[in-house]
Amino acid sequence: MTGTARESGAGFAHARQIADAVLFEGYVLYPYRASAAKNRLRWQFGVLAPPRYGADSGEHSHQRTECVMEPRPGDRLAVELRFLRLQRRTVQQACGNGAFRTVEELELADRVLVPWDEGIEERIELSIPTEELTEREVVREFDLAAGEEMELLTRDGAVAGRLLRRREQARGRLRITVRDVPGPYRAQRLTVLVENTSPWAPPPGTRREAALARALVSAHLLLGLERGSFLSPTDPPQWAAQEVRACRNEHTWPVLAGPPGSAGVLLSSPIILEDHPHIAPESPGALYDATEIDEILALRTAALTEREKREARGTDERAGAVIDLADSMPPEILERLHGAVRGLRELTDPAPRAEHPWWDPGNDPQVDPARDRVMIDGRPVGAGSRVRLRPGRRRTDAQDLFLHGRTALVEAVLQDVDGSVHLAVTVDDDPGADLWRAQGRYRYFQPDEVTVLEGA
Missing domain, CATH: 2.30.30 (SH3 type barrels.)
Known part of the structure; x- marks a missing residue:
């Protein structure tokens, strides 16, 4: 199971931009500080929790994607599961003689460090000949081991403290099946089941934070065919409409994700999207807060106090990148964020225009x-x-x-x-x-x- 199946093509690259936005949506919200109330309740999208915790809490432990595809002879299916894995960060201050104590805050020259849960991107990739899928179910188990890291912090050349980072074990499974679709074309219904298979048994009263450390967060799928195509899950051709309606998607929403007019890549997202979603060309970079307008967000971020900016930089590297982006944004980029005209027409043109919708009262x-x-x-x-x-x-x-x-x-x-x-x-x-x-x-x-x- 090797190969890339369009990963280097324009369609997969386009889909990855959207997938990145889905992966980090809500990761850290304005004002980009761990102390802000908005950043104390995190990880709301695509959370696949350990099954024993999910059974009692209402959290999901699986994600099911079904769609209709039209593979060609000799085709390959690329499957890429992407999710964030929590890395819990503890801040410790140096006490002398090599000793350290855990603190809620540690000030350095350029940042103020605080405890925080970082998100580490993980990928599980497969490339499977479509002929193999017609013969058997393909199952891929994965086991990501627990780990610890330590980073020393210095101030004026001396050790000021350290950061301890810990990751818990994360286990899961991908199950992929297909079945032929009756009809005039060589179509198949593809089913991909993503499961958290962690054996962790939470004691009574366990808080969500403990389960999140063993969860697959912001889980979503990228599916690609080397030669064939997927049918739109929301606007299929008439001959396949009944089969597409029968597809059962649980805790996810599949859409065509390549450039307009293409159908070789599908994104199954925990956020509802439309076919062929795209990043606005005016957007200067990742701001992680899609509930806000980029212009307002950039202006508000630039107006933070120096102390607030230092705390944001100490919260997360991605938050620090947003601060740097807002501080360095030239006037022409801000002007571009103010608005964009998507299309113009001549209002004084006497010729009748066929593009008026039939429900337009002015027409x-x-x-x-x-x-x-x-x-x-x-x-x-x-x-x-x-x-x-x-x-x-x-x-x-x-x-x-x-x-x-x-x-x-x-x-x-x-x-x-x-x-x-x-x-x-x-x-x-x-x-x-x-x-x-x-x-x-x-x-x-x-x-x-x-x-x-x-x-x-």
């Missing part, structure tokens, strides 16, 4: 939100009408319920693609009404959620 001469009317209690209501709000509990949110009984001005009558009618309104006495109106932002209610005011 339908029979729709005019500013003049359309809807009948409420036998009276026509439209832009300029005044109503009293009576939000319905069955389809509104708590914020709208606060407006019960308030009066409002109807700004437009709108219809959605399902034919439902909505009234866009601004609430009377709302100090921001003029601003909302200028921006075209309103509150929306259905006709049976308002009553028409007398004399309106």
Whole structure:
């Protein structure tokens, strides 16, 4: 089982960029310090815990990927399991005479070191002739031994302390099977099961941190065919739609991961993605916090105090790299992060444009939100009408319920693609009404959620 199966090709390289983002998503969040509350509850995606701990805690111990592929004669399937393995770091201060004591913080010239769980990337790789898969189940066991490391720290030429790093044993198994798919084409359903097989038996009351040390964290799969292709798990061809729907994926989400138009690589991710995901070209580097906008994140990071930056550098090398990136980012990169125009068209071009979606109100001469009317209690209501709000509990949110009984001005009558009618309104006495109106932002209610005011 050797070979690389497209690993050196553009498709696999493209997929690896996305896989790296998945692997380290949420690894260390702004403000990139171990002391921040956001960084005290970590490892939320793709955690495969030891089975005996998972049975009692609700954590998963396996991950199942199923998809439909079309291998060609003589094809090879590349399977790459990637995950993080926790490495627990302890900080110790030198006490003289070769002795050390464990501390919560150790200050050096360029960083402030604190205890932290580092993530070490692990890969389990296979390359299998597809003919072998039709004959038998392929099973690959792996056993990563426990280990310890020590790093001495110096200050002004003298030993100031040391870092102790410890990794627990991690064991797992890959099970790969295929079965032929009935139909006009040579297709097969591929099943890859990833299991944590750790024999560790946690005592009662064991905390999650102890189990994480023996877990496969951010576990995901890269699958590649040398010559064949995978069918899209979300948009398959009609002849295979039923077979694709029958695929059972547990705790993972498979998507085509090569460049648009390719189908030779599939990524099975613990995060929901779309086919052919890609990293925004404006992104200057890994920031590990996809819930934030890169521009805001870079500006906030650059504004941290020097003490906060030193603590971030002492938290993790990756956090330190983010600090250095924010500090060295030139103005043209920041300007690029401010926004990007994905496409332009000439607004004054009189020629009809076929790209308008069929539901675009501006492309339908029979729709005019500013003049359309809807009948409420036998009276026509439209832009300029005044109503009293009576939000319905069955389809509104708590914020709208606060407006019960308030009066409002109807700004437009709108219809959605399902034919439902909505009234866009601004609430009377709302100090921001003029601003909302200028921006075209309103509150929306259905006709049976308002009553028409007398004399309106």
